[in-house]
Amino acid sequence: MKHLLVIGIGAGNPDYITMQAVKALNRVDVFFLMDKGKSKQALIDLRREICERYITDHTYRFVEAVSPERERGEGDYTASVDALNRARQQTFERLINEQLYDGQCGGFLVWGDPALYDSTLRILQAIQAAGRCEFDYEVIPGISSVQALAAQHKIPLNTIGRSVEITTGRRLAAGQSGEADSIVVMLDAEDSYQQVADRDTEIYWGAYLGTPDEILISGRLADVAEEIEHVRKAARAEHGWIMDIYLLRKP
Ligand SMILES: C[S@@+](CC[C@H](N)C(=O)[O-])C[C@H]1O[C@@H](n2cnc3c(N)ncnc32)[C@H](O)[C@@H]1O
Incomplete structure (x- = not known):
């Protein structure tokens, strides 16, 4: 065998x-x-x-x-x-x-x-x-990018006693995410956080986590979404590829 x-x-x-x-x-x-x-x-x-x-x-x-x-x-x-x-x-x-x-x-x-x-x-x-x-x-089992993201931002994934949803950029952009107040978004090629209507939502974004090229940005979407989009585009151009993940926390 x-x-x-x-x-x-x-x-x-x-x-x-x-x-x-x-x-x-x-x-x-x-x-x-x-x-x-x-x-x-x-x-x-x-x-x-x-x-x-x-x-x-x-x-x-x-x-x-x-x-x-x-x-x-x-x-x-x-x-x-x-x-x-x-x-x-x-x-x-x-x-x-x-x-x-x-x-x-x-x-x-x-x-x-x-x-x-x-x-x-x-x-x-x-x-x-x-x-x-x-x-x-x-x-x-291995340490996933979800765990790496939470560790690098030094945050818990959930708020007290509440759910966490893990989804894709495609589903977030299509309005197909659920009721959870904490949403982890993976596989997002299209900056789908820009589609989130409530700009008081907090985002904890990480790219190339755990590597020497790691980038972390966090804050209210209203304050940091443009910066993330800009940094993401530049990093992708520099490396030729990007792997990023983020947690959205509804207010
Ligand atoms: C095909 S999935 C694989 C996920 C993997 N099995 C895991 O446990 O993290 C690839 C996605 O995982 C996320 N990802 C994986 N490694 C990452 C890293 N080091 N930094 C940021 N995001 C990462 C990104 O959202 C990427 O689009």
């Missing part, structure tokens, strides 16, 4: 790695690195750095594969994500079938935590359900 470890590596700082993740890293024979193009090279490099730093008593190798990208455009978002996951499923199947022997352990290093806006677990479940390759797998 082949064994897979889906290891949450934390969202940016190599020190976010847990002891459980270090033990798991030291069991892996083959790491599968999914290359998402030039702009994400920094994220691949961090994965290699983590292996070099924490693997002390095991030989391992990397197998890099080009990760299929989502078709961007006006079409149905869910349909395009489904199509992307089918393409990724084929890539994962090929890697597991061709690069891992029976009895060996394969590792997927998942950014942040595998349970949050990441398709790896869904894809592995789909492969198992299709029955085209046999393996079992374990999941090692």
Whole structure:
């Protein structure tokens, strides 16, 4: 039987790695690195750095594969994500079938935590359900960008006894967020905080969290929204890519 470890590596700082993740890293024979193009090279490099730093008593190798990208455009978002996951499923199947022997352990290093806006677990479940390759797998949790954001701003996510919603920029912009007074927004390519009507809402924004390029800005939308938009645009132009997340706290 082949064994897979889906290891949450934390969202940016190599020190976010847990002891459980270090033990798991030291069991892996083959790491599968999914290359998402030039702009994400920094994220691949961090994965290699983590292996070099924490693997002390095991030989391992990397197998890099080009990760299929989502078709961007006006079409149905869910349909395009489904199509992307089918393409990724084929890539994962090929890697597991061709690069891992029976009895060996394969590792997927998942950014942040595998349970949050990441398709790896869904894809592995789909492969198992299709029955085209046999393996079992374990999941090692990691420090997500949500936790990193709260820690770096030194704030709790919730107000006393109230709910927290985690959503996407797309849903926020479409007015599809719920009743929670604390909303964490991820995957926002469009500055969707600018759509929030109540400008007394507080925002806690963070980009490249846990990395040397980290940027933090907080305050009332009325006071800081323009600054965030400006800083975000400049950082994106400088690095060629950006990863940012924010908490909105309704007044
Ligand atoms: C595909 S999701 C992956 C989330 C990841 N599994 C996690 O646990 O944080 C990518 C989104 O996570 C957020 N993100 C991840 N790492 C981040 C970081 N270091 N700084 C800011 N935002 C980050 C951004 O909103 C980004 O668009």
